[in-house]
Amino acid sequence: MQFSGILFDLDGTLLDTIPDLADAANAMRQDMGLAPIAESTIAAYVGKGVEQLVIRTLGHEGKPASVDMVMRGLARYQDHYRALNGQRSRIYPGVVAGLQAFRDQGARLAVVTNKSTEFTLPLLRQMGLDGYFDVVVCGDTCERKKPDPMPLFHTCDLLGITPAQALFIGDSINDALAANAAGIRVLTLPYGYNEGRPVQELPVDAIVTSIVEAAQWAADATSPTEHA
Ligand SMILES: O=C(O)COP(=O)(O)O
Numbered sequence: 348m349q350f351s352g353i354l355f356d357l358d359g360t361l362l363d364t365i366p367d368l369a370d371a372a373n374a375m376r377q378d379m380g381l382a383p384i385a386e387s388t389i390a391a392y393v394g395k396g397v398e399q400l401v402i403r404t405l406g407h408e409g410k411p412a413s414v415d416m417v418m419r420g421l422a423r424y425q426d427h428y429r430a431l432n433g434q435r436s437r438i439y440p441g442v443v444a445g446l447q448a449f450r451d452q453g454a455r456l457a458v459v460t461n462k463s464t465e466f467t468l469p470l471l472r473q474m475g476l477d478g479y480f481d482v483v484v485c486g487d488t489c490e491r492k493k494p495d496p497m498p499l500f501h502t503c504d505l506l507g508i509t510p511a512q513a514l515f516i517g518d519s520i521n522d523a524l525a526a527n528a529a530g531i532r533v534l535t536l537p538y539g540y541n542e543g544r545p546v547q548e549l550p551v552d553a554i555v556t557s558i559v560e561a562a563q564w565a566a567d568a569t570s571p572t573e574h575a
């Protein structure tokens with residue numbers, strides 16, 4: 348296989364975390380005197396990190412939340428998510444077999460998520476996935492989050508590879524834009540949370556149905572220089 352490092356998004360790609368994210372977001376809303384909102388609505392608010400999730404969830408009724416409300420909401424949300432993280436989250440079908448297939452092809456694996464370190468590391472451990480990854484870069488690891496390419500460059504540096512040797516697999520516009528800006532080829536999965544937009548619109552190399560299929564795609568892919 349031509350790729351020596353495979354970078355994975357977390358929420359909506361490896362793990363279905365929406366039930367816990369939605370429970371925490373609705374518990375925060377209840378603390379602030381607001382009615383609960385549907386899980387599917389909250390799924391469309393996920394993707395740009397915890398601060399944006401809180402801002403979008405508090406602004407659901409159309410009125411932007413004040414800075415004070417956002418600060419209070421963030422503290423409440425983080426307390427709830429600390430308690431709920433991993434409780435109802437599930438590994439998507441094909442993930443474990445797919446990660447193993449990539450490893451069997453000789454690749455080193457990394458997670459590049461907008462989720463905070465505090466929540467990412469225990470979740471990977473709890474799901475039994477931590478052993479697959481050499482590098483984990485979270486939403487607060489670098490100065491900027493996806494869709495900025497900074498966390499992807501940082502991951503490549505930590506893996507000791509160039510962007511041309513990497514493949515990124517994600518579920519959202521943030522993943523596609525970060526990968527394109529970094530010069531990293533990118534696959535997307537249709538089952539995640541693309542901020543409520545169809546994945547067919549994303550600028551990616553291919554849409555695959557599972558991580559197993561992604562491993563097959565990577566094994567079959569020809570390098571850009573082979574077309575020259
Ligand atoms: O925390 C988020 O907003 C999304 O996390 P992700 O980058 O793993 O999809």
Ligand SMILES: [Mg+2]
Pocket residue numbers: 356357358359360394517518519539540
């Ligand atoms: Mg995601």
